[in-house]
Amino acid sequence: MAVDTAPATPAGQAPAQRPQGPSRLRLLGTGDGVITFVLVAFLLVAGFTVEGFASSRNTGFLLLDVVVIMLIALPLTLVIVTGEIDLSVASTVGLTSAVMGQLWFSGLPLELIIPICLLLGAFLGAVNGFLVTRLGLPSLAVTIGTLALYRGLAFVVLGDRAVADFPRSWTGWALSSIGTTGIPVVVVPLLVLVVLTGVVLHATPIGRSLYAMGNSEDAARFSGIGVERTKFWLFVVTGAVAALGGIYWTLRYGSARADNAQGLELQVIAAILLGGVSIFGGSGGLVGVIAGALLLGSLRNALQLVNVPSDVLNIVTGVLLIIAVVTPQVAAAVRGRRRPRGRPAAP
């Protein structure tokens, strides 16, 4: 894997910033190709060696587990490409879930609760965006703060109670699959969002401006890009999408709890970095992120099938995250293309 990833970063970086490059080919950029190759290789090996891995039932389970991670990874990829980070997404999921449970408990219909929750998510994202872009605070520190704040508020709203009497029609839909394929129905709207995000990131001026910001914020500002405004709205969208994830999470498990999705930010960020997105901003592509999320999900799934305890799964996720950030650095050093030394160590 270390050998495969070597050409990933440098090759993936250049075409992404060039506006006149062939836009359709960029979607299948070489950087994304490596992780996609690893994914396909893993799926083939696991499909043949792990009993029950390739069954339609298991595919369904695997995808259900990956849906929320992939969903939140979409806007968060854009945030990381601009050189910022949002650690509060999992807490937004938790707070949305808690509010959803409390509103349902007090008798509101789900048709009303869902828009309220989405607005709430957008507002939580706007708080992050305001602190980062208007007050000029580092997004890392801000979102560590809101990670604690939003999770704390979730417990204030719902305490340690759980609301679990959501209507069968809704929770059933969250788990239902397309015909007899085992592929969950939610994959369809998710795919629409994936394509939408991919087009925005790779085929529009907005997408290119995100890479520009991540490479040099000053240069982006001088070339007329509204850096602050773009970043603010990215945080808002991330909040709203995390809220959508919270709504789905609640329906999928049929239970609203304040500690829902605790620690999920690790898996989302691991998927994104594994997909070849640089934590320093300015490079990476969406195809890689999707492949990264699927690789992480299917690896955990395959290990579960061969009865590896869940503790080991956490070790694997943690180690993969570290490998994902260390490999490009080592590869760059090997190729003698070190990044400028003064680069700050934190995003």
Add this chain to the structure above:
Amino acid sequence: MSAAGTKAPSPAPVDQAPEHTGSRGATLVQRLVVVRELGIFAALLLLVLVTVIANPRFLSGQNMRDLLLSASILTVLAAGQTIVIVTRNVDLSVGSVLGLSAYASGTLLANAPGTPVIVVILAGMVVGALCGVLNGAIVAIAKVPSLVVTLGTLYAFRGLDSLWASSSDRLQINAADLPASFKSLGGARLLGIPVLFLIAAAVVLLVGFYLRNYRSGRELYGIGSDPAAARLSGIPVGRRVLVAFAVNGALAGLAGVLYAARFQTLDATAGTGLELNVVAAAVVGGVAIFGGSGSVYGAALGALLLTTIGTSLPQLGLNPFWRDAAVGALILAAIVLDRTLSLRLARRLRGRNLRGS
């Protein structure tokens, strides 16, 4: 107290020697740190005052001792975290390191009850230091952000801990498994003050003395305020960062032993989620999250403040669930305050340099 502190900077230029602006700037920065810490202290006093008015028994000896006991573990962790944050890094894995060390010392004592307490403490610190060296080596050698590395090891160390607990025959170590000599450490007092708190205070003083008076300690601040300049001026940045992580790991290991002595029921979940409180204590105490400034005394005050909030919320008749939200709000308030103060400081220093030339 805080009013006097904030007014202090303005008359300063008059009685200072006019020749070198550099050292005057330095005193101004120094004073800012002191003002910042006085602010935390004032907030702490205010909180205690309000709680005492609501519930006079808050100041009782037993309650105070409980408060100091609870604060001591967080204080040790915050002291270690300060060393790391000052270098423009962060260690999110401390909660997991604490868990690993607590379980290790529990296992050691359960298998060899005769082990002297000092050996247990050293063993815990070695476990922690090993974790710290691993974190520091990845950060220093591969030059990747410590945030991501320690987020990874947070899960890896915790997974290791629970794997160890589930594969051994003791999923949970109870008070009955621990020797009396070790358990007495948890409640022991010297002149009425809990021994655990005295240990924490000693750690804070030692770290504070090192950061302030040793060359390598000062270099940590240099690395944090400008890594490139630090490298150019010959500071061995990688080695210093590695040592900072190792010391922080060792202190997290010490905190693990203290945890074992205080709670005496140990499983693989000990210290879960603690990292947020630790970072919060340091940041609230005025340690700048992007390195270069802050003191370990401020971090200790931050730890004391967070612990006091936790114990006083129920006494004020508030939902204890508000505590975590308060931690988050305090982090945000602290970074907003620091930003405002540093902007004002930068303006003042700039104005002064112009006048000097």
